[in-house]
Amino acid sequence: MTLNVYLSGEIHTDWRDEITAACADLDVTFAAPVTDHAASDDCAVAIMGAEPDKFWHDHKGAKLNAIRTRRGIDQADIVVVRFGDKYKQWNAAFDAGMAAALGKSLIVMHGPDHQHALKEVDAAALAVTETPEQVAQILTYVLTGTLPS
Numbered sequence: 001m002t003l004n005v006y007l008s009g010e011i012h013t014d015w016r017d018e019i020t021a022a023c024a025d026l027d028v029t030f031a032a033p034v035t036d037h038a039a040s041d042d043c044a045v046a047i048m049g050a051e052p053d054k055f056w057h058d059h060k061g062a063k064l065n066a067i068r069t070r071r072g073i074d075q076a077d078i079v080v081v082r083f084g085d086k087y088k089q090w091n092a093a094f095d096a097g098m099a100a101a102l103g104k105s106l107i108v109m110h111g112p113d114h115q116h117a118l119k120e121v122d123a124a125a126l127a128v129t130e131t132p133e134q135v136a137q138i139l140t141y142v143l144t145g146t147l148p149s
Helices: 015-022 037-048 054-075 090-101 119-124 132-144
Strands: 003-009 028-031 078-082 105-109 127-129
Touching: 003 015, 003 054, 003 090, 003 132, 015 028, 015 132, 037 054, 054 090, 078 090, 078 132, 090 105, 090 119, 105 119, 105 132, 127 132
Parallel strands: 003 028, 003 078, 078 105, 105 127
Antiparallel strands: none
């Protein structure tokens, strides 16, 4: 059984690489948003033309990125959403809400300092984790039924 997993949220650390490496022996296909921050911000103007107003520049980029995100979440069996420490990830909260609304199995990852702020997001999740290792262990359990040694 192939498991399709969408890795959403924070883009400033290598958490996706950690999960992918830890799941190398599993039948998992990973998808993610564009993690090159500049490319993500400028995708729409690079394709559809410049916008003199920063609001419309960002608006067009957000909509274009939403096409990719919606497709990734729609095709996923499990959606993992990471909330990092460095920036507010409003898009991550949106992705978590979309996954929950679509009935996707949702795993949320964040540190204890975000526990109160994300209590509603956590309530929608089937698992709340703090580390990429925990996510990889969940994916292993889902696919194989085995626990970490």
